[in-house]
Amino acid sequence: MKGLAGKVAIVTGGGSGLGREDCIELAREGCTIVAVDRDKMGAAATARQVSDNGGTALAIKADVSDATSVQAMVKQVLAVHPRIDILVNNAGVVGEMKRVHEVSEAAWDEVMNVDLKGTFLCSKYVLPTMLNQGRGVIINIASVSGFLASNAAVAYTAAKHGVVGLTKQLAYDYGHDGIRAVGIAPGVIETPLTKDWTCAGGPFHQLTMEAPAGRYGRPIDVARLVCFLASDEADFMQGHTFPIDGGSIIR
Numbered sequence: 001m002k003g004l005a006g007k008v009a010i011v012t013g014g015g016s017g018l019g020r021e022d023c024i025e026l027a028r029e030g031c032t033i034v035a036v037d038r039d040k041m042g043a044a045a046t047a048r049q050v051s052d053n054g055g056t057a058l059a060i061k062a063d064v065s066d067a068t069s070v071q072a073m074v075k076q077v078l079a080v081h082p083r084i085d086i087l088v089n090n091a092g093v094v095g096e097m098k099r100v101h102e103v104s105e106a107a108w109d110e111v112m113n114v115d116l117k118g119t120f121l122c123s124k125y126v127l128p129t130m131l132n133q134g135r136g137v138i139i140n141i142a143s144v145s146g147f148l149a150s151n152a153a154v155a156y157t158a159a160k161h162g163v164v165g166l167t168k169q170l171a172y173d174y175g176h177d178g179i180r181a182v183g184i185a186p187g188v189i190e191t192p193l194t195k196d197w198t199c200a201g202g203p204f205h206q207l208t209m210e211a212p213a214g215r216y217g218r219p220i221d222v223a224r225l226v227c228f229l230a231s232d233e234a235d236f237m238q239g240h241t242f243p244i245d246g247g248s249i250i251r
């Protein structure tokens with residue numbers, strides 16, 4: 001896709017599921033990859049997969065919910081690469097599938113800290129580099145839970161609504177500096193995160209099968225959208241979060 005060759009792309013949560021596939025597809029489009037994950041082995045496995053396919057990737061262990069760890073990660077990237085062109089804020093956890101009066105404060109904090117604060121922190125520490133360049137793209141992985149209530153965990157729904165809002169604000173505040181911010185709202189995609197859901201009788205099975213696409217999503221479905229949104233072909237797309245859900249939330 002136009003404008004991706006030679007770009008440096010950081011993908012958080014790059015050690016598994018959607019993040020891994022994003023790394024592979026962005027590398028296929030010519031990007032140099034930085035796979036960031038708190039799971040060091042997962043990030044390293046992704047980097048290996050990218051280089052086995054002929055790409056270039058660096059694996060960095062970092063916790064997106066910790067400012068010191070994020071700052072160290074950005075420093076490590078800049079020690080190797082002169083620029084950061086693309087940031088995919090993908091790291092996320094779901095937390096407890098409970099209602100407000102049942103969910104623990106610690107469980108609430110964990111989801112907020114990873115899904116929402118992690119998106120804030122990675123953007124915060126990457127943005128100065130993008131501002132210096134006068135160019136950059138931030139892609140936030142929200143969820144259809146960023147648009148509606150469901151069987152999903154309460155903290156997850158709240159955090160992903162926050163990610164949708166943060167994406168708008170990033171676009172609003174940095175658009176005139178040459179920086180684009182957009183979001184993606186996947187429906188249920190088959191990854192390690194959803195392995196207990198994607199079976200008959202799972203919490204989203206009926207909704208998924210009755211939707212127009214009639215199937216669960218695959219990581220490649222999302223990764224191709226990531227590539228498009230990161231490319232120059234999406235130059236007019238700003239601040240919105242785009243659902244990719246097989247049509248599951250159209251009604």
Ligand SMILES: NC(=O)c1ccc[n+]([C@@H]2O[C@H](COP(=O)([O-])OP(=O)(O)OC[C@H]3O[C@@H](n4cnc5c(N)ncnc54)[C@H](O)[C@@H]3O)[C@@H](O)[C@H]2O)c1
Pocket residue numbers: 012013014015016017018019036037038039042062063064065090091092093094114118141142143144185186187188189190191192193194
């Ligand atoms: N799979 C789906 O159906 C689905 C649907 C909607 C949204 N999403 C979102 O997509 C993103 C990726 O989900 P997935 O299905 O690939 O999940 P996954 O569990 O397969 O991968 C998530 C990765 O994030 C990493 N991670 C978690 N906390 C971290 C932290 N604090 N710092 C750094 N890395 C951390 C994990 O180690 C893991 O490698 C998440 O934000 C999730 O909410 C997924």
